[in-house]
Amino acid sequence: MAAIKLAPRLRVLRSIEKEPHRYPKIRRFTMAVTFVVLYAIPLLGIARFDLWDGRHMAAFERTNFVYGFGAVFLSVIVFYLLTFVVNGIVGRLFCGFGCPVGEMSRASDTAEIARKTGENRLRDEGKAWGFAALLATAGFLWFVDPRVFIEGSLKAKLMATGGLLGAIATVYLLGRFVRWSFCRGYCPIGIYYSAVQTAHAFGIHYDEIESVCKGCDYCEQACPVGLDPKDLRKPQNDVIGVGIEGLPQSNHCLTCGECVRACESVFLQKPGLIPPLSLSRKADARKPEDQKKADKKGKSADKAKPVETKEEPPRAEPESELQTAAKLETSL
Ligand code: SF4
Ligand code: SF4
Ligand code: SF4
DSSP: OOOOOOOOHHHHHHHTTSSHHOOOOHHHHHHHHHHHHHHHHTTTSSEOOOOOTOOOETTTTEOOHHHHHHHHHHHHHHHHHHHHHHHHHHHHHHHIIIIIIHHHHHHHHHHHHHHHHTHHHHHHHHHHHHHHHHHHHHHHHHHSSSTTTSOOOHHHHHHHHHHHHHHHHHHHHHHTTTHHHHHTTTOHHHHHHHHOOOSSSSSEEEOTTTOOOOOOOOHHHHTTOOOTTTTTTSBOOOOOOTTOSSSBHHHHHHOHHHHHHHHHHHHTTTTEEEESSEEEOOSSSSSSSHHHHHHHHHHHHHHHSSSOOOOOOOOHHHHHHHHHHHHHHHHH
């Protein structure tokens, strides 16, 4: 049988997707919330700018062109403000768990793995097309009253159908060919986030003191935007599009947790060891000044206390590391 050619990132994804994990479950819920909001706004008449028959809606009332447009515009502004508030508290958690565009990229990753390996191809391609349809239809409803498919003239029905199918194909193709590049250098929300990102206790933490890093780099390979999760304070220089160079990598981190999943998968057979990476809330080193404070605090505490002999944290013996790596390679 011919060898399967998968990029390193897809190989890691293929491996970790075989293990059940809490993040996809959480994401199913958060994504459902996103879609309920996206569908409810036009369907309940909170905002719609109807290109078919001028059936514009604002605040549950039929309205005119100006107010219909204003309601859609205002909804987008409110959405942006909300995501900015979320960003101020927990960083780019919306990117990792609430953004349907990111989820489309995730579905496209899975479909690409299926295309390359031939495993579950129909199912995973179907899921990618299904998600594209869900997302495109949500957008479509903001601009076309769905009654066009019942009450519209033949021409209106054909145009609406063509528009919807075109939107679905566009979303699918963007997922297939652009994917995470959009997040890395073109998404206005993402660029805003990376530019204004303030330090957060919540996020990806690499704890090399308490744990045992195997140096396998699966976390790095799993990252959809090419970061090194082990040191997110490093500046990010290979940006694309209109992304901003030189900012810490933490500003570009989507808080998606893929690196944590990859890291946890390496430690699956080692229940006594704590994976070094976590997506958590820790008052540590997201800000360099906090790190300095923490270092100072540590030094003064050391002076005050008598020196204690601590038990070394558990270390993985070399044979086990090799076994784990070999096991992962086999499963990839
Ligand atoms: S960068 Fe933009 S498209 Fe990507 S996950 Fe964040 S909000 Fe979504
Ligand atoms: S560093 Fe981890 S959480 Fe951040 S984008 Fe990369 S994989 Fe996602
Ligand atoms: S996946 Fe975990 S063990 Fe492997 S290099 Fe990354 S942090 Fe270390």
